[in-house]
Amino acid sequence: MSEAETQYAAYDSKIEGNIIFTKTDAAINWMRKNSLWPMPMGLACCAIELMGTGASRFDISRFGAEVMRFSPRQADVMIVAGTVTYKMALAVKRVWDQMPEPKWCIAMGACASSGGMYRSYAVLQGIDNLIPVDVYVSGCPPRPEALLEGLMKLQDKIEKSESSVAHFRKEEPDAAEVTAHP
Amino acid sequence: MSAASISSLQDKFGDSILSTVEFRGEHTAIVEKAKAKEIFQFCRDELGFDYLIDVSSLDNMGEDPRWEMVYELYALSNGGKNHLRIKFKFPEGEKVDSVSDLWPTAGWHEREVYDMMGIEFEGLADHRRILMWEGYPFFPLRKDFPLAGRPSEMPDVAFTDRAPLEGGPFVTSATSASTVHREPRSRDMK
Numbered sequence: 001m002s003e004a005e006t007q008y009a010a011y012d013s014k015i016e017g018n019i020i021f022t023k024t025d026a027a028i029n030w031m032r033k034n035s036l037w038p039m040p041m042g043l044a045c046c047a048i049e050l051m052g053t054g055a056s057r058f059d060i061s062r063f064g065a066e067v068m069r070f071s072p073r074q075a076d077v078m079i080v081a082g083t084v085t086y087k088m089a090l091a092v093k094r095v096w097d098q099m100p101e102p103k104w105c106i107a108m109g110a111c112a113s114s115g116g117m118y119r120s121y122a123v124l125q126g127i128d129n130l131i132p133v134d135v136y137v138s139g140c141p142p143r144p145e146a147l148l149e150g151l152m153k154l155q156d157k158i159e160k161s162e163s164s165v166a167h168f169r170k171e172e173p174d175a176a177e178v179t180a181h182p
Numbered sequence: 183m184s185a186a187s188i189s190s191l192q193d194k195f196g197d198s199i200l201s202t203v204e205f206r207g208e209h210t211a212i213v214e215k216a217k218a219k220e221i222f223q224f225c226r227d228e229l230g231f232d233y234l235i236d237v238s239s240l241d242n243m244g245e246d247p248r249w250e251m252v253y254e255l256y257a258l259s260n261g262g263k264n265h266l267r268i269k270f271k272f273p274e275g276e277k278v279d280s281v282s283d284l285w286p287t288a289g290w291h292e293r294e295v296y297d298m299m300g301i302e303f304e305g306l307a308d309h310r311r312i313l314m315w316e317g318y319p320f321f322p323l324r325k326d327f328p329l330a331g332r333p334s335e336m337p338d339v340a341f342t343d344r345a346p347l348e349g350g351p352f353v354t355s356a357t358s359a360s361t362v363h364r365e366p367r368s369r370d371m372k
Contacts, residue, residue: 086340087315117366119345119352121322121331122314129343 033158034064039075039099041092044082046109046141058144063151072098077154083111084124096131106150107133110140184209187229187266195221210267218270219279226284231255231266234281237291239299243325247273249301280306298323315340
């Protein structure tokens, strides 16, 4: 191919340099991790720190997670902030079940992670008894920095997560066979 | 004054006032359960105790009678220190007359007593649990209820399980040493 032909084949010179080549999966994961919409499941004093994290001093929007959604159907990540009593537990589970996939969960603070100081007849001993937890944040309550650290850990996890294409392939074995063709 | 209230109670009800206690200016009257409702009526209408601060209950397990009710009365309108505590004991299986018709605020207090202790009230209009859910089979503040709780199952409402206590309740130790020594640790329960 001559030099003249190569130049002719190049992309429109006006947008040349503004194009990034990547894999679909990497792009999707990148978009997901930078636009996490939290479901603020504030149940106790941790919720105050969660609000602090959302407010101007700590500003969770620097990490793309400022769109607190009070409807589970619009949320990506449930932040369980506080003591989960048995009376509340099934309500938390029900909210979780209404969140669309893919979804993640952050157990914020000692109570949500393990029951904390409430070794009691009334308190669920960790929300992981009911729903799968991705990140545990220690503290009683954790400082906003700790929650942000947890959020960044979750972003790392999402970045490395398996591609959505592979996820759907698993559900359709026929499609997997076709693409696995050498 | 509370001392005057005590003496007018004694004049009116005589032997039904079993004993009285004074501690730092606060007066307590231990009364007969059968006369309790009349006494409350008298306290409200004649002595001016228009405010019921609290209703609580005690579980004297191993003693007879086992249960004890405690009522904290206060007179807002008379001014001054007008506090009066009324107690009575009663054995297992008896119901208590509700005072929610005298002081409407008693409704929630009595529901809490029922929820935590299992004491039932005669004449309480809304006799439901208030903290735990309907269908929870235990009364958690009774002395024979373990601190860690008991497993229970109420489908689609709630479940409970035993909390891990690592051999004993978590207890704080009073010490002048660092917070590491002071913070709650599990202790063997005897």
